[in-house]
Amino acid sequence: MPFRTIIEPFQIHSVQAINFSTPEERRAALERSGYNPFMLHADEVIIDLLTDSGTGAMSAQQWARLMNGDESYAGSRSYYRFRDVVKDLTGFAEVIPTHQGRAAERILFSTVMSPGDVVPNNTHFDTTRANVEYTGAQALDLVIAEGREPAVEHPFKGNIDIPALERALDDAGTDRVPFVMVTVTNNSGGGQPVSMANLRAVREVCDRYDVPFYLDACRFAENAWFIKQREDGFADRTPREIAKEMFSLADGCTFSAKKDGLANIGGFLALNDSEVAARCRNLLILTEGFPTYGGLAGRDLEAIAQGLDEVLDEHYLQYRVNSVWYLAHNWEVDRYEPVKS
Numbered sequence: 001m002p003f004r005t006i007i008e009p010f011q012i013h014s015v016q017a018i019n020f021s022t023p024e025e026r027r028a029a030l031e032r033s034g035y036n037p038f039m040l041h042a043d044e045v046i047i048d049l050l051t052d053s054g055t056g057a058m059s060a061q062q063w064a065r066l067m068n069g070d071e072s073y074a075g076s077r078s079y080y081r082f083r084d085v086v087k088d089l090t091g092f093a094e095v096i097p098t099h100q101g102r103a104a105e106r107i108l109f110s111t112v113m114s115p116g117d118v119v120p121n122n123t124h125f126d127t128t129r130a131n132v133e134y135t136g137a138q139a140l141d142l143v144i145a146e147g148r149e150p151a152v153e154h155p156f157k158g159n160i161d162i163p164a165l166e167r168a169l170d171d172a173g174t175d176r177v178p179f180v181m182v183t184v185t186n187n188s189g190g191g192q193p194v195s196m197a198n199l200r201a202v203r204e205v206c207d208r209y210d211v212p213f214y215l216d217a218c219r220f221a222e223n224a225w226f227i228k229q230r231e232d233g234f235a236d237r238t239p240r241e242i243a244k245e246m247f248s249l250a251d252g253c254t255f256s257a258k259k260d261g262l263a264n265i266g267g268f269l270a271l272n273d274s275e276v277a278a279r280c281r282n283l284l285i286l287t288e289g290f291p292t293y294g295g296l297a298g299r300d301l302e303a304i305a306q307g308l309d310e311v312l313d314e315h316y317l318q319y320r321v322n323s324v325w326y327l328a329h330n331w332e333v334d335r336y337e338p339v340k341s
């Protein structure tokens with residue numbers, strides 16, 4: 001008898017009650033909101049599928065770290081812990097905390113982009129596209145053809161189309177391309193993963209054209225897990241080793257900690273170019289806060305630092321990806337593949 005149950009690799013430590021609305025109340029709420037789920041009150045919703053962003057439960061260790069938050073305005077010890085965790089994971093020299101991923105995008109894009117520029121990506125997330133377009137630049141989505149076909153099976157449907165990327169660089173001219181971006185996993189394309197081979201190919205193209213390469217790294221840990229499961233040569237590597245290799249191929253990243261930071265708020269910009277980082281920090285001070293907190297409380301920095309460590313736990317990643325697999329295949333029990341161990 002195949003093993004059909006996914007055992008959660010955690011104990012549920014506390015729960016939060018949800019409000020049970022009646023069908024009539026829900027109908028009235030939907031009419032009042034103009035059928036726009038963003039306009040509902042959360043208490044009117046029983047199963048909330050609006051977003052995965054910042055809605056997860058934090059771990060006991062994350063809650064414990066909150067109590068260690070150092071709220072000093074400048075030079076807080078929580079910042080240094082956060083910085084060291086991000087540096088160790090990503091290898092990037094400069095780490096700039098921000099209140100969300102979109103703040104990291106706005107600060108980087110306003111610093112390096114000009115009207116008329118072109119930014120290739122596998123698929124821009126909506127805030128990423130909006131921040132590119134706000135600078136007067138053009139956001140180009142270049143995901144492979146398979147990534148545009150929901151019914152087509154392919155292990156890495158988030159891959160960027162390399163010949164299309166080369167054509168875009170030839171057409172725009174490299175002085176009009178401030179960087180190439182790849183989103184891992186490709187959220188606006190169904191959360192599909194990007195292979196290491198594809199990231200290596202992007203690195204090679206960026207070196208050839210002398211253009212920087214940034215990751216939108218919101219789901220870096222899940223992407224690392226898919227590489228481990230699906231790409232030859234990675235089965236024996238840990239998700240942390242794979243994630244480090246992914247980051248080592250890029251020059252920097254934007255990051256929303258509300259996904260694979262396992263936190264309810266936060267983000268960062270990390271990069272190697274110290275001159276760009278200095279200009280970004282000036283803008284950060286203007287709109288987010290001092291560079292050692294960037295709009296976050298010290299306790300948020302603690303929660304993110306802890307989350308970035310815990311998200312790479314193999315049992316957790318296996319549980320997360322297999323839960324989705326189970327949801328997708330449960331309607332057809334015969335197709336269900338038992339959890340690999």
Ligand SMILES: Cc1ncc(COP(=O)(O)O)c(C=O)c1O
Binds near residue numbers: 099103183267
């Ligand atoms: C791929 C991707 N990039 C950027 C963002 C923006 O992050 P935030 O919501 O923290 O501003 C998100 C948020 O969902 C995302 O999924």
